[in-house]
Amino acid sequence: MREILSSQEMGITLALFFYVIGEIVYRKTRIPLLSPLIVATILLMAYVWVIGIDLSVFLTDLSGIHVFLGPLIVSLAIPIVKRIQMIKEHLLPILVGSVVGAATSILTVILLGNILGLDETILASILPKASTTPIAIEVSERLGGIRAITVATVVITAVAGAVVIPLLIKIFKIKDPIVIGLGLGATSQAIGTAKALEIDETAGAVSSVALVFTGVATAILAIFI
Amino acid sequence: MKIIRQLLIILLFFILGELAQNAISWLFPTVFVPGTVLGMLFLLTALLTRIVPMKHVESVGGFLIANMSFFFIPAAVSVLEYLDILQAHLWKILLIIFSGVFISFFAVAGSVRLTMHWQSVWRKRREDRHA
Structure with missing residues (x-):
């Protein structure tokens, strides 16, 4: 039984299953905090806790999914x-x-990091937070950051942006779809792009392009750090 | 076009990018551009010049991008390994994230608006000159 519960196939099956649940939840609610990645992650964490499998073994089970990050970029x-x-x-x-x-x-x-006295590892991990996740991971690892903290930071940044920025757009009565698309895409990546698409089609298109450009800009700016 | 061939083309560009990264860091040891980003720029060039037709990468690449966040699941779950570090710095990280959202948004919106304003001024000037 243990063997079935812990294998690469089981890891990927669970990840897919919980991601599908996350997709359904997001489609029904449209709440950025309930994006498929966050729902799937929380459910997988709960699974690890309930079943009581060793975390490092489970992460190895999931590691096959990583292979696609490079081709994805x-x-x-x-x-x-x-x-x-x-x-x-x-x-x-x-x-x-x-x-x-x-x-x-x-x-x-x-x-802010230096004012608050964050150490180098944390700084490196959160530095590429405006970038799309796969590029952020590359930049963070190159600077000596921790992959997991980078992903958490990018996701929190994207969710925060997708919640706060549409409000700012309303408060400041921003109408131009180019400004809206860049405001969301260059700060909140894919989750922001989903919001931009809900506001305006052109804004969504601009945002989906801006997230790639912002990622590349982050990678280039990181050369000088 | 067939899925396997599309996957092959995308992976070839990935490897090309990694090779280029190695070459760059050999020539300039301090410069680091992620190989994947270089691979993307190579594929971009190949698609724009039509050396690689869009239909030769579209289905596989489109699938990867449409389901992008699925591929971050392993890294996101591994947050459990670093809970103590995260907890110790949580409020600082959140403070940086939230102030960053406001600062970046206003900077982006402002600079984009200014750029578009200047552009329209320049365009008008050019038209006036021609008129």
Whole structure:
């Protein structure tokens, strides 16, 4: 029984199962805090706790899923090419917004992190928080950060942005879909893009492009750190 | 096009990126650009120049991107291993995240608006000159 409960196949099956549940929950509620990744993660953590399997064994069971992170980043070229017409029309604002998004996020981490006295490992882990998760993981590991903390930070940032920014957009009566798309995409990645799409189709398109550009900008800016 | 071939093309670009990263860090030891990002830029170039047609990567790449967050599950679950570190720094990390959201949003929205404003001013000037 233990052998069935703990194997790579079982790990991936469970991850898929809980992710599907997460997708259903998100489709019904549209609450950023209940995004499929968060729901699946919490359910998997609960599973580890209830069944009482060794965490490091379970993480090895899940590790097969990691293989796709690299190909996933490479594939980010596809949405860019598909929206190349829109990008050409608004190239300058998109570039400016993405670089400003990446730079302000990194600067906030460095400035506040040093004021609050965070150690280097934590700083490195949260530094690429504005970037899309796969690129953030690469940057964080290169700077000596901890992968898990990076993912948690990126997800919390994205959820916070997806909750707070639509409110700011309403309060400040921002109507321009380019500004909305960049405001969400350059700060809250995929979860923000889902929100942007709910607001306006063009905003969603801009946001999906901005999240890739912000990731690349983060990777490039990290060279100088 | 067939799934296996699409996967092969995407993985080839991934490996090309890793090779380029090795070459760069050999030439400039202090510079690090993730190989995956380089692989993405190579695929971008290949798609834009139509060396690789979109339909040769579309289904597999589209699948990966549409279900992106699924692939972060292992890393997200491994947060359990670092609960003590996270707990010790939680409020500081949250403070940085939330102030970052506000700062970044206003900086992005402001700079984008300014850029678009300047662009329209320049465009108008150019039109006036031509008129």
